[in-house]
Amino acid sequence: MERETADQLETLHPDAFGWALHCCSGDLSRAEDVLQNAYLKAASGQVQFSGASSFKTWWFGVIRLTALEEFRKQRYRDSLLAKLWSRWTGDSTDPSPNPAHRVELDERSAALQRALSRLPNRQAEVLHLVFYQDLHLREAAIVMKVSLGSARQHYERGKAKLRSLLTPSLENPHET
């Protein structure tokens, strides 16, 4: 790998981890695995930056794709027996962030993660890319592999939904 690419990856590493963490629903160990696999792809030349978009946009697209691959593998590994057992015991997979990580977060961040986990995937993705990663909507659309119009729609709907989730007491005064 070229020195310049390695330096860019190092600079982006904290943000890339945040993005991997989002793609893995807040699961720290899975996010680390996904990120390592993405680095492995870059180091072995499986993925190469062509310059068609910004480096960050390209790299986040690679991480997102790697997370999807890992998710599919994980789903395949889950045996029917495990699914039946979880259904029997009622111990279904919690879409909210990993508890171990949530403990380390302050209440405000934890509330944000809980709210994001309740949004549809696309809406949560676009909000994370725009607000957390400071990407433009156009760049977010490239990472998500959707059109700009679609990204904008997810963005607007997601923003409204997120606000309502973050301020439930304002909209529903009777709700605790």
Add this chain to the structure above:
Amino acid sequence: MKPDSDLHDHFAQLRRADHAAAPAWNPRWTQSATLAPRERLSQLPVWRWAVGAMAAVALTGSALWLHRPVSQASPDLAQALPEFFNSSASEPLFADLGLTDTQPSDALLPLHLTIALP
């Protein structure tokens, strides 16, 4: 005031928390392409090891069964097989052809080939 500043604040706080939890940068990640798979080998799910072990045991068992030693003593067929025909000593099992010392065709033979038994 910046639009959506409330959301920006929320995300900025989450970003700081995530960065604090991020693993330290390791230069090996971008240097060695062969190290990572070896490291992940130990993280293979248990069921893969179990399936592999069961397949190995099944293969070994079938190989041993196919190459098991065959018993050396061959069975006595006279005793092992059932008796199909039961004949008494006075009555022959098959019809007699009526062979005698001289056959009807003996007269056709040249004289020097005709053997007369004493």
